[in-house]
Amino acid sequence: MAKSGRLIVFEGGEGSGKTTQIQRVQAWLEQQAQQAEGDFPRWVATREPGGTEMSQQIRQLLLGYDGAEPLQARTELLLYAADRAQHVECLLQPQLASGALILCDRYTDSTIAYQSYGRGLDRSLIDQINQIATNGLASDLTFWLDVPVEVGLARTQKRGAADRIEQATLSFHQRVYQGFAELAQQYPQRIVRIDASRSEVEVTQQLEAVLIGKLREWFIGE
Ligand code: TMP
Numbered sequence: 001m002a003k004s005g006r007l008i009v010f011e012g013g014e015g016s017g018k019t020t021q022i023q024r025v026q027a028w029l030e031q032q033a034q035q036a037e038g039d040f041p042r043w044v045a046t047r048e049p050g051g052t053e054m055s056q057q058i059r060q061l062l063l064g065y066d067g068a069e070p071l072q073a074r075t076e077l078l079l080y081a082a083d084r085a086q087h088v089e090c091l092l093q094p095q096l097a098s099g100a101l102i103l104c105d106r107y108t109d110s111t112i113a114y115q116s117y118g119r120g121l122d123r124s125l126i127d128q129i130n131q132i133a134t135n136g137l138a139s140d141l142t143f144w145l146d147v148p149v150e151v152g153l154a155r156t157q158k159r160g161a162a163d164r165i166e167q168a169t170l171s172f173h174q175r176v177y178q179g180f181a182e183l184a185q186q187y188p189q190r191i192v193r194i195d196a197s198r199s200e201v202e203v204t205q206q207l208e209a210v211l212i213g214k215l216r217e218w219f220i221g222e
Contacts, residue, residue: 005041005096006218007137008211009107012145013177014166015152016196017203019047021145022103024204025211029101032215041219044095047105049083052090058083063163071164073119077129080111084133092137101219107139109183109191114165117179118172141214143207144184145196149173 010018022045033040050059062079065071084107095102108130116126147155153173156166184191194206 005098005100005102006140006214007092007096007102007104007107008214009104009109009139009142010145011106011109011113011142011180011191012147012196013113013149013152013173013180015155016145016147017155017200018105018145020200021143021196021203021207022105024200025103025207028204028208028211039220041099041101041215043101043103044091045103045105046087046091048087048107048110049080051083051087051092051104054090055083055086058086063165065164073115073121076119077111077115077121077126080115081129081133084108084111084130085135088134088137093135096137101215104139107142108134109142109144109180112183113176113179117175117182118168139190140218141210142187142191143210144180144191144193145203146180146184146193147196149177151197 010022012018026043026045029040029043048055049062050056058079062076062083092102092104111130112123112126115121116123149170153166153170156162184193192210194203196203198206
């Protein structure tokens with residue numbers, strides 16, 4: 001199936017505000033669509049892990065597991081990959097084929113940051129598994145919501161009970177941060193850094209400034 005929609009991914013460490021910003025961007029898209037009077041793409045918000053019915057169960061396993069037997073790093077990697085394969089086949093590809101703009105909370109860069117930089121798994125192994133899971137589907141634009149690790153973790157603590165990954169050590173989260181920072185340097189064409197330590201409104205404004213140009217390029221110029 002040919003792709004006519006676009007995939008936008010929101011990445012970042014714990015408490016970087018991705019979920020809130022995806023909601024705010026949708027409200028902004030709503031306004032833009034009203035102003036465009038019909039000539040505007042349909043959009044869909046989704047997330048990893050947990051973007052499909054089946055993936056919800058994988059998310060439960062990944063974030064809620066607290067058995068005595070430790071979850072191994074490679075098992076964790078494969079579960080994230082299984083979640084992604086299902087998401088790509090059942091939601092991302094069909095939606096893109098039908099022309100939707102997708103706002104996705106996390107994608108392949110999270111696996112590189114968390115499972116490679118964080119857990120220490122070999123990068124080429126992660127790249128191969130990402131390739132299998134995505135079937136080659138890459139994001140068109142990725143926002144990295146950059147917030148200092150301590151600030152992000154303090155935000156998550158205010159939200160209440162921490163999940164299995166939020167409970168990992170500070171040095172784990174610092175390695176994850178390093179991962180996102182290096183990815184942003186490595187792929188400047190695809191990854192746009194957003195200063196997510198600013199207020200919610202200011203973060204949304206930074207996102208909108210990039211999105212205005214991209215929407216014009218992708219949908220209005222066609
Ligand atoms: P969140 O989407 O609510 O932030 O939770 C997802 C958690 O899963 C978060 O701690 C990051 C982690 N994660 C990985 O470790 N690898 C991955 O590939 C993905 C998509 C998420």
